[in-house]
Amino acid sequence: MNKQALFLGCTVSGRALNYEMSSRKVAEKCGIELVDIADFGCCGYPVANADHDTYVTMAARNLALAEKEGCDVVALCSACLGSLAKVRKSLNEDTEEKDKVNKILADQGLEFKGTARVRHFMHVIYEDVGPERLKELFTVDVSSLKVAPHYGCHYMKPHEIFEGLDDPVAPHTLDDLISATGAEAVDYAYKLRCCGGGVLAVDENAPINLVHHKLKDVKAVGADIIALVCPFCAVMYDEYQSTVEDKKEEEFGIPVLYLPQLLGLAMGFDWKKDLLINKNAVKAKKLLQEKGLLDQGGDQ
Amino acid sequence: MIIDQRIRKKYARIKLPLSGRLEGVGYLGGMDISNSEKAQERPVDANDLAPDFVEEIASHKGGENIRLCFTCGTCSAICPMAEVDERYDPRRIIRMAVLGMREEVLSSDFIWLCSDCYSCHEHCPQNVKINALITVIKNIAAKEGHLPSSLKEGIKIIKKQGRMTEISEFENRQRAKYDLEDLTETVPGVSEVIEKCKTLEKVGGEDK
Numbered sequence: 001m002n003k004q005a006l007f008l009g010c011t012v013s014g015r016a017l018n019y020e021m022s023s024r025k026v027a028e029k030c031g032i033e034l035v036d037i038a039d040f041g042c043c044g045y046p047v048a049n050a051d052h053d054t055y056v057t058m059a060a061r062n063l064a065l066a067e068k069e070g071c072d073v074v075a076l077c078s079a080c081l082g083s084l085a086k087v088r089k090s091l092n093e094d095t096e097e098k099d100k101v102n103k104i105l106a107d108q109g110l111e112f113k114g115t116a117r118v119r120h121f122m123h124v125i126y127e128d129v130g131p132e133r134l135k136e137l138f139t140v141d142v143s144s145l146k147v148a149p150h151y152g153c154h155y156m157k158p159h160e161i162f163e164g165l166d167d168p169v170a171p172h173t174l175d176d177l178i179s180a181t182g183a184e185a186v187d188y189a190y191k192l193r194c195c196g197g198g199v200l201a202v203d204e205n206a207p208i209n210l211v212h213h214k215l216k217d218v219k220a221v222g223a224d225i226i227a228l229v230c231p232f233c234a235v236m237y238d239e240y241q242s243t244v245e246d247k248k249e250e251e252f253g254i255p256v257l258y259l260p261q262l263l264g265l266a267m268g269f270d271w272k273k274d275l276l277i278n279k280n281a282v283k284a285k286k287l288l289q290e291k292g293l294l295d296q297g298g299d300q
Numbered sequence: 301m302i303i304d305q306r307i308r309k310k311y312a313r314i315k316l317p318l319s320g321r322l323e324g325v326g327y328l329g330g331m332d333i334s335n336s337e338k339a340q341e342r343p344v345d346a347n348d349l350a351p352d353f354v355e356e357i358a359s360h361k362g363g364e365n366i367r368l369c370f371t372c373g374t375c376s377a378i379c380p381m382a383e384v385d386e387r388y389d390p391r392r393i394i395r396m397a398v399l400g401m402r403e404e405v406l407s408s409d410f411i412w413l414c415s416d417c418y419s420c421h422e423h424c425p426q427n428v429k430i431n432a433l434i435t436v437i438k439n440i441a442a443k444e445g446h447l448p449s450s451l452k453e454g455i456k457i458i459k460k461q462g463r464m465t466e467i468s469e470f471e472n473r474q475r476a477k478y479d480l481e482d483l484t485e486t487v488p489g490v491s492e493v494i495e496k497c498k499t500l501e502k503v504g505g506e507d508k
Binding site: 008009010011013014015017020021024036038039040041042046047048049050051052053054057058061090094097104107108110153154157158159168169192193194196197198199201202203205206207209210213276 | 454
């Protein structure tokens with residue numbers, strides 16, 4: 001198996017140390033070796049709306065860097081994932097464009113060949129470890145938690161680029177991973193609803209309404225937490241939750257965990273020191289205390 | 301011809317571009333493109349249309365399937381954005397593009413409301429690849445100076461730092477606390493790509 005290069009992208013690098021740290025802990029426990037490539041930069045996604053050529057070249061640059069190290073790519077951010085996977089497929093099917101991109105990359109001593117596979121960290125956990133083997137690594141009973149999975153969009157769509165890793169309209173992998181911990185993965189009407197983060201820079205109202213719908217729904221089904229796998233979804237549901245509460249004059253207080261933070265809890269990692277759950281915007285401490293999940297963590 | 305307000309009201313709810321017939325141009329009058337009173341009263345003049353707009357879109361990677369759209373409206377029904385913001389309606393954008401309403405589409409605020417969620421992509425029975433299509437339209441709009449300033453600023457930041465978010469000593473001190481390796485504060489290779497692709501020049505955001 002190829003080595004896995006961890007692609008942090010912009011959002012995780014700048015504002016999701018909790019996601020990065022918990023993912024590294026979970027990877028280590030699962031025996032997945034993650035390689036860091038210092039030259040990785042923006043995946044290109046924020047430029048896609050403005051200029052196709054730049055977007056494609058920026059994405060291909062990162063892929064070429066991974067290829068040079070003989071690595072596949074593991075993304076934590078679903079937007080990065082979608083961006084890199086899409087460009088990989090697109091260039092592999094278009095020699096002319098590939099040559100054009102490689103002309104620019106040649107100046108950096110790079111060449112995009114299209115060999116590095118691109119997956120989300122959760123795809124890797126699901127495919128290479130799997131729920132059954134994962135169960136052997138869980139030592140803490142988290143079965144009292146009701147968890148609302150949030151897939152986000154680019155984790156499984158468009159289906160063409162993900163080689164059947166999950167179903168685009170009836171995804172199950174995150175539910176399966178949550179269930180493997182013993183926690184209950186709850187179904188809810190707005191489960192597949194987009195977080196709206198993609199338009200936040202242009203318009204705040206629409207995303208706030210989208211987030212509001214989901215929070216209402218999650219509350220209605222009585223979930224304790226939302227578990228997600230993209231730092232931008234976390235911006236919307238976690239960091240923006242208080243804004244939505246203010247604007248809609250409705251309280252939610254629903255903690256939002258990155259799925260690796262939940263997996264990490266079940267693996268017995270310290271909620272604070274290892275998983276940085278204290279850095280999540282909506283405070284989860286009280287809930288975790290009530291569920292008896294801070295006992296082994298050395299909490300003060 | 302003045303459009304019957306009752307008909308307009310009825311059809312406005314289901315957002316079908318059928319609510320009026322204008323002399324000479326057929327069924328265009330109901331295309332309420334901005335929801336403003338003024339736009340509702342302004343008839344579409346066939347002379348202002350750009351019939352080759354659809355070809356222009358189809359010539360870009362991602363826009364090839366625009367002609368396959370048979371306006372079933374599945375995209376608009378599944379679109380989360382359309383549910384929370386009436387300005388956004390993917391089927392209407394495609395109809396406007398096919399009809400050649402180039403200026404109205406490119407200068408609109410609504411094309412930027414696509415959240416890129418791929419719901420339409422997964423449900424479209426005609427494989428129009430609507431996300432990609434809207435992105436093509438955004439790219440054309442950007443090159444004509446319509447890129448929202450926030451997105452333009454974003455590109456400038458990426459050009460400077462190689463990332464959208466800033467990495468400084470502060471972030472690296474935080475990382476050190478958890479035994480994580482430093483991140484580089486800038487990524488020159490990214491800046492070089494933006495420079496070589498003449499990105500900011502193309503979208504009218506070149507530094508003075």
